[in-house]
Amino acid sequence: xKKFVFTVFxxxxxxxLLACGQTDNWDESSVIKVYTxxxxxxxxxGFMEGIDxxxxxxxxxxxxxxxxxxxxxxxxxSMKIDEYGIGYISLAxxxxxxxxxxFEGVAPTVANVLNDTxxxxxxxxxxxxxxxxxxxxxxxxxxxxxxxxxxxxxGVDIITNQGAVPLPSTQSWDDIKAxxxxxxxxxxxxxxxxxxxxxxxxxxxxxxxxxxxKCGNFIPEHDHTGSSDGFKRTQGSEKDGDNxxxxxxxxxxxxxxxxxxxxxxxxxxxxxxxxxxxxxxxVSNLSGEDLxxxxxxxxxxxxQLLS
Amino acid sequence: xxxxxxxxxxxxxxxxxxxxxxFVDFLVRVFFLICTIISASFIFIIIFFIAREGIKPFVTDxxxxxxxxxxxFLMGTTWLEGTVFRSNLYGVGFIIxxxxxxTLLALLIAMPVGVLTALFIAKIAxxxxxxxxxxxxxxxxxxxxxxxxxxGSGVILKIVYDLAKVxxxxxxxxxxxxxxxxxxxxxxxxxxxxxxEVAIRSVRSDIEKGSLALGATKTQTNFKVVLTSAKSGIFxxxxxxxxxxxxxxxxxxxxxxxxxxGPSLGLFQTTSTLTSTMLQGLKETIGIDYDIRFSxxxxxxxxxxxxxxxLNFVKRRIGKVDVK
Numbered sequence: 001x002k003k004f005v006f007t008v009f010x011x012x013x014x015x016x017l018l019a020c021g022q023t024d025n026w027d028e029s030s031v032i033k034v035y036t037x038x039x040x041x042x043x044x045x046g047f048m049e050g051i052d053x054x055x056x057x058x059x060x061x062x063x064x065x066x067x068x069x070x071x072x073x074x075x076x077x078s079m080k081i082d083e084y085g086i087g088y089i090s091l092a093x094x095x096x097x098x099x100x101x102x103f104e105g106v107a108p109t110v111a112n113v114l115n116d117t118x119x120x121x122x123x124x125x126x127x128x129x130x131x132x133x134x135x136x137x138x139x140x141x142x143x144x145x146x147x148x149x150x151x152x153x154x155g156v157d158i159i160t161n162q163g164a165v166p167l168p169s170t171q172s173w174d175d176i177k178a179x180x181x182x183x184x185x186x187x188x189x190x191x192x193x194x195x196x197x198x199x200x201x202x203x204x205x206x207x208x209x210x211x212x213x214k215c216g217n218f219i220p221e222h223d224h225t226g227s228s229d230g231f232k233r234t235q236g237s238e239k240d241g242d243n244x245x246x247x248x249x250x251x252x253x254x255x256x257x258x259x260x261x262x263x264x265x266x267x268x269x270x271x272x273x274x275x276x277x278x279x280x281x282x283v284s285n286l287s288g289e290d291l292x293x294x295x296x297x298x299x300x301x302x303x304q305l306l307s
Numbered sequence: 308x309x310x311x312x313x314x315x316x317x318x319x320x321x322x323x324x325x326x327x328x329x330f331v332d333f334l335v336r337v338f339f340l341i342c343t344i345i346s347a348s349f350i351f352i353i354i355f356f357i358a359r360e361g362i363k364p365f366v367t368d369x370x371x372x373x374x375x376x377x378x379x380f381l382m383g384t385t386w387l388e389g390t391v392f393r394s395n396l397y398g399v400g401f402i403i404x405x406x407x408x409x410t411l412l413a414l415l416i417a418m419p420v421g422v423l424t425a426l427f428i429a430k431i432a433x434x435x436x437x438x439x440x441x442x443x444x445x446x447x448x449x450x451x452x453x454x455x456x457x458x459g460s461g462v463i464l465k466i467v468y469d470l471a472k473v474x475x476x477x478x479x480x481x482x483x484x485x486x487x488x489x490x491x492x493x494x495x496x497x498x499x500x501x502x503x504e505v506a507i508r509s510v511r512s513d514i515e516k517g518s519l520a521l522g523a524t525k526t527q528t529n530f531k532v533v534l535t536s537a538k539s540g541i542f543x544x545x546x547x548x549x550x551x552x553x554x555x556x557x558x559x560x561x562x563x564x565x566x567x568x569g570p571s572l573g574l575f576q577t578t579s580t581l582t583s584t585m586l587q588g589l590k591e592t593i594g595i596d597y598d599i600r601f602s603x604x605x606x607x608x609x610x611x612x613x614x615x616x617x618l619n620f621v622k623r624r625i626g627k628v629d630v631k
Contacts (some may be wrong), residue, residue, distance in 0.1 A: 033479040038565075039391040040588035040596070058566050059390040068479045069565040069587065073614055077460055082480030249457050 019178060026034040026083060026280045028302045032294055035075045035087030042199035043072065043227035046202055046251070047273045050103075050120040051288040053295060064297030065126075076276070083278040084302065090166045091121075091161040095129045098100040100273040102285040108274040113165045119288070121163075121272040124164060124200050126150070129234045141182035141248070142218050143246045146192070149173055149178065149211050158210055161204045164269040173214060174294045187216030194222045196230025196249035199271070204249060229252050230256040282306070314472075338409070361601035380602070385568040386584060391592075397599050399581065399606055401569035406580040407608065408572065409484060409559075410552040413491035417548060421499030422534070422541055423607040428500070429507040430529055441504070448497035456558030461491035464562060467575075476575045482564030486576040490558050495548035502547060506540020507533055519582060542622040546615060553611050556582035581607040 037044040039058045048057040048089075052099075060069075070078060074085035079098040091108055094100045100108045103120040112118035127149060127174065136290060148154050154173040160164035177260040178182055194204050201224040208220035223243070231236045232247030236258070251261035254265060275291060276278075288304060299305045314361050324330040364375040375395045383398010410461035424444070428437045465479030467489070518528040534541070565587055571578040585600045585607075592600075600627025 030477055035480075040591035042591075055390075058392065061385070061388050066479070066577070067567075068482050069567065070482070074460065074561060078464070078480035080484065081465050082478075084477060085480055110598070166437040258514075 006151045009220050010048050022127050026282055028282065028306055030084040031301055032064075032299060032305070033082055033085040034064050035070055035078055035082075035085055036063060036067055036293060036295070037071065037075070037088075038069050041272055042251070042271075043088065045199060046122050046271050047120070048276075048295075049122060049252075050273060051128075051291040051295070053292045056295065063248040063295055064065070064300065072214035074118075079276050079278055083276075083280050084274060088273050090163040091165060091274050092160065094276065097277045097279070099279050099281055099284065101277060101283065102274065105285055108272070110165055110272075113270050113272045114168065114183075118272065119268050120274065121165075121240070122210045122251055123253055123267050124197070124203070124271055125230075125249045125254060125267050125271040126194075126263065127231050127234050127250065127254070127258075127260055127265045128241065128266055129244075129246060133239070135233075138182060138185075138187065139192065139246060141180065142187060142190060142192055142215055145183055145215055146208070146247065147209055148268070149214070149231050150207065150266075152228050154177065154210070154214075155207060155268075158206045159269045162206055164203060166246055166269045167267060177214070185216050187218040189219075190216075191221050192247070193245045194220060194247045194249070195224055195233050195243070196247075197227040197251040198224040199251040200249040203269070204247075222274060224249070231260065235260040276282035315326040327431035327462060333371070349433075353473055354608075356599050357604050360598050361605040362396070363596055363598045363602075364397075364602055366493070367416060369598075373481050374594075375599065375602075381606070384570070386579075387596075391596050392594055395595065396437055397444060399584070399603055399604075401571075401609065402579055402581050402584055402603075403606065404570040404583075405484075406553065406607075406613075409487050409578065409580060410549055411492065412484070412488040413552050414545060415501055415550060416488065416492040417496045418442070418545060421496050421544070421548075422503050424496075424500045425507055425541075426502035426529055426534065429504050430533060431525075444497050444500045444504075448501060452494065452558045455490055455494050456561040458493075459486060459558055459562040463489050472574045474575075478575045479564060479577055482573055483575045483578050484578045486562040487559055487578060487580070488574075490562050491552045491555060494555060495551050499544045499548045499550055503537070503541045507541065508546065510536040538625055539622060542618070542625060546618045546622070549614055550611060553607070553614065554582060556580075558585045559583045562584050608624065 023121070037047075039060060045054075045057040048054050048129065053062075057250050060067075066080070070087070072089050072093055076093055076095075078100060079085055079087055091100075091110070091113065094108065102108065103118060106112050106118045108118060113121055121124055126147065129140075131140065134143070150159075151167070151169050152171055152173045152175075153169050156166040192208070193306045194208060201222065204224070205220075205222055208222070212218055212220055223245075227250040229243075230239070230245075230250040231254065232248075233241070233243050234247040234248040238244065251271065259265070275286060280300075290299070293299045294305065324333065363369075365377050365380075366374070368374055372393065372395050375397055380397055380399060381403075382400040383396075384401045385396070385398055386402070388394060388396035428440045428444070432440060443588050463486050466481070467483055468478050468481035468483075468485045471481070471483070508540075514532055514536055515528055518532040519525070523531070559580050560583040563579050563583050565579045565583055566577040567579070568578075569578065581603050589597070589600060
């Protein structure tokens with residue numbers, strides 16, 4: 001019995017010694033382990049668009065064999081462990097326990113997103129009905145107040161909390177609310193309809209939930225069906241249909257055909273995505289093409305990428 | 308008319324009470340009946356709801372995508388081929404294999420450890436120590452699964468990653484069959500320990516004394532008499548442990564790596580279980596991709612039902628020794 005216990009301990013001890021004795025040199029001949037979000041993720045859609053691999057946004061079979069599916073936090077924690085992994089997260093969750101890769105030579109920072117040099121991002125835009133096309137003045141004024149709220153520090157906080165990069169702002173809602181008389185009234189019978197991009201749904205929900213009590217408790221109604229419906233249902237072909245909206249969102253730049261009346265469109269935030277690797281990884285800069293080759297399985301080892 | 312009248316008389320008779328006490332007794336019984344009906348009917352409501360959603364992908368054409376082929380669904384080795392929302396090529400065959408395989412391995416680890424712990428607490432440890440240990444085990448059983456999951460993704464993944472390195476395998480961040488098995492084993496351990504302990508405690512002491520009187524040592528008695536007498540109870544522990552392992556979603560999701568094809572039999576391969584597949588992206592999806600998760604739920608319920616039936620059958624075959 002004693003001998004047996006001794007043997008077990010000896011084996012355990014030597015395994016742990018071996019584990020400690022491993023030299024932590026980064027070995028470039030190792031296989032790249034690819035991490036991704038699942039097909040329903042907006043971050044995945046943004047990332048795949050950004051590296052020109054949109055067809056893989058909702059199709060797992062185009063990705064390299066043996067990829068790992070995890071959520072935002074899961075990818076982040078995995079990159080602390082896996083020296084040969086690569087994943088992507090929203091810029092807001094980046095910390096210094098992993099290495100955020102430069103994209104096309106530009107560092108992933110909020111400043112670089114705002115000055116439009118960092119490329120792996122997409123804009124979050126809004127569009128409202130044209131000003132003479134509201135059913136009544138109250139609805140119009142609440143909508144305008146909501147748009148003004150997007151640019152206040154209150155709105156910016158909410159956008160930041162949801163993981164996006166808001167445009168800079170200095171005024172708080174309290175500073176400007178005097179300009180919006182409608183918010184002092186009781187609006188509990190008014191319904192404001194939000195729609196468009198489903199990637200922005202969470203942000204829009206948080207914004208309207210926070211703004212409604214500030215503006216007479218109007219009823220926000222959300223129905224997010226995709227970026228193209230953002231314009232279509234506010235100023236486009238469906239603007240007078242059953243699915244009409246007061247505010248539409250698009251998680252991409254508006255197309256030529258979607259340019260509406262001046263002053264009804266704008267940007268509320270950037271959705272910036274950053275590719276991350278383990279701190280020991282020698283790679284620090286990747287192009288969209290490199291990332292596409294990694295995710296599609298053209299490069300399977302880090303050596304192929306570096307040579 | 309007459310018949311109706313007599314029925315009415317009967318009802319009146321059964322509702323007439325000789326005393327206030329009888330009336331209260333009647334009320335209490337009715338109250339219990341209502342409680343039972345409410346709690347029992349939930350299982351039917353749940354089954355009905357899941358079946359209604361889960362059958363949809365097989366009988367409707369899913370907004371123009373086309374019906375899901377049920378044979379292909381049950382035998383498939385890839386979860387989804389093609390673009391999501393535009394494809395009906397779902398398959399759970401490999402996930403079923405993964406789920407059963409992982410549960411089996413977790414039981415293989417948790418059973419010996421759990422039963423031996425129970426034996427130690429019930430028979431060997433001094434009274435004070437056994438009380439402390441019992442409280443500890445009960446505490447472990449009360450920890451919610453997300454905490455096990457976070458422990459798994461924070462600690463176990465790192466250990467598995469390093470272990471894989473020792474064996475010369477490049478593991479994807481430790482997300483693997485092994486990590487899942489370890490987390491699950493940890494989770495079902497308290498269940499198995501607590502139930503086995505009760506079973507061991509309820510072995511009649513005269514059997515034990517008889518064995519000791521025949522000259523067997525304490526250890527011999529514990530293994531050959533106590534454990535064999537308690538085997539029915541220990542098996543119940545295994546059944547409940549299996550149920551928990553099969554149904555666990557959150558913790559598994561965090562450490563499995565959620566492989567999209569398989570089956571994954573290698574210990575360091577990424578894997579996925581029925582529950583983790585259901586959980587993944589559930590909050591963000593619609594249409595067929597949402598409904599199909601209910602179909603996976605039906606498959607899971609059938610598998611749990613099957614394993615429970617089989618295990619109960621085995622339990623009956625093993626038979627019962629004299630247990631209090």
